Amino acid sequence: MREPTRELASDAEETALVERARRGDPAAFDALVRRHLPGALVAAERLLGDRADAEDLVQDAFLRALDRLPLLDPNRPFGPWFFTLLRNLGINQLRARKVRYTEPELPDAASQDPLPDEQAINGEVRERFAKALAALPPRQKEIVMLFDVDGWKGVEIAEHLGLTPENVRWHLHQARKSLRTALAPLMD
Amino acid sequence: MHTDDFDANDPAFRSDPAPDAMLRTLLRDERLRERIAVAARRQVLRAVPTPWYGWVARYGRAIVPIGVAAALIAAVILNRSVRNDADAMAQAAANATLSADLRGAVAGGSRAAVTDAVVGPDSTEFLIAMVVR
Numbered sequence: 001m002r003e004p005t006r007e008l009a010s011d012a013e014e015t016a017l018v019e020r021a022r023r024g025d026p027a028a029f030d031a032l033v034r035r036h037l038p039g040a041l042v043a044a045e046r047l048l049g050d051r052a053d054a055e056d057l058v059q060d061a062f063l064r065a066l067d068r069l070p071l072l073d074p075n076r077p078f079g080p081w082f083f084t085l086l087r088n089l090g091i092n093q094l095r096a097r098k099v100r101y102t103e104p105e106l107p108d109a110a111s112q113d114p115l116p117d118e119q120a121i122n123g124e125v126r127e128r129f130a131k132a133l134a135a136l137p138p139r140q141k142e143i144v145m146l147f148d149v150d151g152w153k154g155v156e157i158a159e160h161l162g163l164t165p166e167n168v169r170w171h172l173h174q175a176r177k178s179l180r181t182a183l184a185p186l187m188d
Numbered sequence: 189m190h191t192d193d194f195d196a197n198d199p200a201f202r203s204d205p206a207p208d209a210m211l212r213t214l215l216r217d218e219r220l221r222e223r224i225a226v227a228a229r230r231q232v233l234r235a236v237p238t239p240w241y242g243w244v245a246r247y248g249r250a251i252v253p254i255g256v257a258a259a260l261i262a263a264v265i266l267n268r269s270v271r272n273d274a275d276a277m278a279q280a281a282a283n284a285t286l287s288a289d290l291r292g293a294v295a296g297g298s299r300a301a302v303t304d305a306v307v308g309p310d311s312t313e314f315l316i317a318m319v320v321r
Contacts, residue, residue: 024232026225026228026229026232029225029228030221030225030228033221033224033225033228034221037217037220037221037224038217041217041220055220055223058220058224059220059223059224059227062224062228063224063227063228063231066228066231066232067231067235125214126214126217126218129214129218130218130221133215133218144211144215145215145219147204148207148208148211148212148215149212149215149216149219153204154203154204164196165201166194166196166198166201166202167194167196167201169200169201169202169203169204169205170194170198170201172205173200173201173205176205176208176211179211179214180211
C-alpha cells in the first residue's frame with residue numbers, strides 16, 4: 001500500500017505531467033507511459049488473453065489517450081480515465097473479433113494491480129533499467145533483445161548478425177552484466 | 189571465469205546462458221515503451237499544423253521538377269489550342285471565298301461556271317507542267 005503523502009506528491013506530479021503532455025511535451029507523455037505501462041499490460045493481457053494483442057491494445061490506448069488529452073478534465077486523475085479508455089478499446093476489439101464476449105474480471109479502473117512479476121518491479125527500477133539499456137552499445141542491445149525477449153538461440157543470432165556464437169554470447173554476457181549492475185543497488 | 193575481453197575459448201561462451209525472467213519482463217516492457225514513444229512523436233508531429241516554410245523544406249526538392257513538368261504540359265496544351273484556332277479561322281476564310289464564288293456562278297446560270305467554282309477551273313496547265321518537267 002502506498003503512503004498518503006507519497007500518493008499526494010505522486011498525484012500532483014502526474015497532474016503536472018498531464019498538463020505538459022497536453023502542451024505537446026513528448027518527455028512528459030513518455031513519463032506517463034512509463035508510469036502506467038505495467039498496469040496497462042496486465043489489464044490488457046487479462047482482457048485479451050494474449051501478450052502480443054495486449055501490447056497492440058496498450059499502444060493503441062496510449063495513442064488514443066494522447067489524442068484525447070485535451071478532453072480530459074484537469075481535475076480528474078489520468079489513471080482511471082486511461083484505464084477506462086483501455087478497457088473500452090479492448091472490449092471493442094473483442095466484439096470485433098466476434099469472440100463470445102463475457103464481462104472480463106477486470107480490476108476497477110482506479111486500482112490496476114499488476115501481476116506478481118510486474119509488481120515486483122517498481123518505477124525506480126524501470127527508470128534505471130531504461131537508462132542502462134539506452135547506454136548499451138547498439139549491437140549488445142540488439143543481442144540481448146533477440147535472446148531474452150524474442151527467445152532466439154545464440155547460434156541463430158550469430159547467423160543473423162554474421163558473428164560467431166561465442167562472440168554473441170560474450171556480447172550477451174556484457175549486456176546482461178551492465179543491466180544487472182545498474183539494477184543491483186535497488187534489488188534485495 | 190570470463191573477463192571483459194573476448195576469449196573465444198572461454199568455456200562460459202560455449203553454450204547459451206539460462207533465461208532470466210526479470211530481465212525478460214523489463215526488456216519486453218521497455219521495447220513496448222520505446223515503440224509507443226516513437227508512435228506518439230509521429231502523432232504529435234502530424235497534429236501540428238505545418239507553416240509555409242515547413243512545406244517548402246519538405247517539398248522543396250519536388251517543386252522544381254513538378255513546375256517544369258507543369259510548364260511543359262501547359263505549353264503543349266496552349267500551342268495546340270492556338271493552332272486549332274488558326275486552322276479554324278483559315279477554314280472559315282476558305283469557306284467564305286468558296287461560297288462567294290459559288291454564289292456568283294449560280295447567279296450567272298452557266299453549268300461550266302458552277303463546275304469551275306466547285307472543283308476549280310478547267311485547265312491544261314498541269315499537262316504542260318508535266319511535259320516541261
